[in-house]
Every structure is written in C-alpha cells, then in structure tokens.
Amino acid sequence: MDDPLLHPGWPARLSAGPVELHPLRRRDAAEWSRLRVANEGWLRPWEPTAAAPWATRHSPAAYRAMRRTIARRARAGTSLPFALRVDGRLAGQVTVDNIVRGALRTGSLGYWVDRAVAGRGVASLAVALVCDHAFGPVGLHRLQADIRPENGPSRRLVERLGFQREGLLRRYLDIDGGWRDHLAYALLAEDLPDGVLDRWREMSPGRHGDRST
16 A cells, blocks of 8 residues: 555645646546647657657557656655646646655646647646645645746746746756756745745736746
C-alpha cells in the first residue's frame, strides 16, 4: 500500500468554473494523442529536443508509457501530474515535478494547453488551483517556473499570478533543437496569504495568453 506520508495531497481532483484537474487516466490515450498532434506547431518551440518524430512521441502508446512513468513518480511523492479538462474536454496538463521535501519543500511547475482554449483564462485558473493545492494539502513552500524569455504569454501568466522573477538561467535546457536560456520565476507560500486563486479572481480572465512552460 502507498504511504500517504510520501505524497500528501495525492491523488487529488481540483475544479473551479469550467476547469477540472485530475490524475491522468488510462482511457485518455487516444484523446491525448489527437490533441498533442494537432497542437504540434503551437507547442513544439517550448518542448524538449528529441530525435523521434512528433507523431511518434505523441502516439497513444507514448501516452501510456508516459503515464506509467509519471504515475510511479506521483506514488513516490516527487510529482503531481494533472490532466486539465475544460467543459469536460481534455485541454492540457499541469504538473508540479521534481518535488523535494525536507528543508527545501519545493517543486517545478510546468503546463501546456490546447491552442483552442488559449486566451480564455483557463490555463491561469488551472495553475492557480494547482499552486494552492501544492501550498496547502501537499505542504510545499516554493514553486519554481522556468520560462524561455521569448515565451511572452507564459511569462505574463505567472507574473499575474504573483510569481517573481529571480534570475536568468543561461543555456539551461535543451529545447526545440538547442540549449535555451530560461528566466527563473518563483512563488512562495507566504507571498499570497489569501491564496493564488484569490489573486486569479482579481484579474480579468480573458486578457492574457496561455501556451506552455
């Protein structure tokens, strides 16, 4: 049996308005594959470099392999991998990965969203829900989001949710065929005492773009 002390707050389902977040499901393989293949041009500039063609890396079989891997990480308490649904339809993912406990209690935030729902505020709502869950039941103190300087929509999203820019990570990750600089953003549990969702509610949801980090 899994030890709840290793992964407090998981598994979990979160929701607000049209947005629902839940653990990745086995039966979503075909839907995920169609969505990722359809969004290749939208997402590829922000994705890790890989030798295999995009369609191969985003086949139903690839989804099933990915799901098994991240499910193990979730059970071990090192990841919070959420599927994002909008009005019941799969529309992306939000993940807190590389979770470290002990004195650090930190995790790395990443997300991607279907281009069809971008600009409606659903990605920022989903991220706000996950942040509050990570700072609450999961017990983390810090969330970091590393974003390419060219990714203006994602930078605006995290900034509006209260993340603070902490520095430049030179040639940090191998993304889209080359080593890319990233800007390091972070949010601490005490930065927004009333919660990230409260901050989101203060904004006008349709005014910013969404893509991926």
